[in-house]
Amino acid sequence: MAPLPDYRPKQMSLGPLEAEILNLIWELGSATVKDVHDRILADPNRELAYTSVTTVLRRLTEKGWLACDKKGRAFYWRPLLSKQQAQVIKAHEQLQQFLAVGNPDVVAAFADSLDEVASEKIQAIAKRIQAARQAREEK
Template identity: 30%
Template structure:
């Protein structure tokens, strides 16, 4: 599998909009489904960059471009999760969870969910 590059926040927001829609999508679809108030030219720039990076395929039909994701949301999430844990926690998931716990970011419900998830993974 080729290396998936980390996306800047704006390009990630565009990809999240595309992943939430039924592809293929247009630039106007993306512009309507992001929480940002980007101009059409900005959205087109982001879409162009994402095509260059291999995240999207662009197909022209008449005067309209249609964009289809080449990398799925789950695939990107898995890669980013691994990278995050490696960069910030030395590759240790335990250190990540301990850090969240020490910061008071885990509720009892979160801990119960984690425990149930880990128990299910062990089976």
């Protein structure tokens, strides 16, 4: 079970271009503006100004998703979280929002409407939660 990361970005919400560029940074590991810009322009149907890429990278840094390092004359952006860590945080937030509904009847009605595969996943999750709690108690 992937643990909830200690680090969280200042702002979770991302626009479509921010999400696209963050995914490129995850793919590349570390990248310059030119690296990202070239990747986007590799699609012949795309147009995007170099300065727009710079702006989005800065915005992602301000939101706490990326760090910027200077190496020589170039600036390299790298992710502060892995893609998996970001997915864990997002799933945790979505679950918290869902449970904040607070009405057990609504949650139960939702669970009742799930297909068999989803119900089996929920049962498997419940078993893992129970096992994790038992392991913590035994320590």
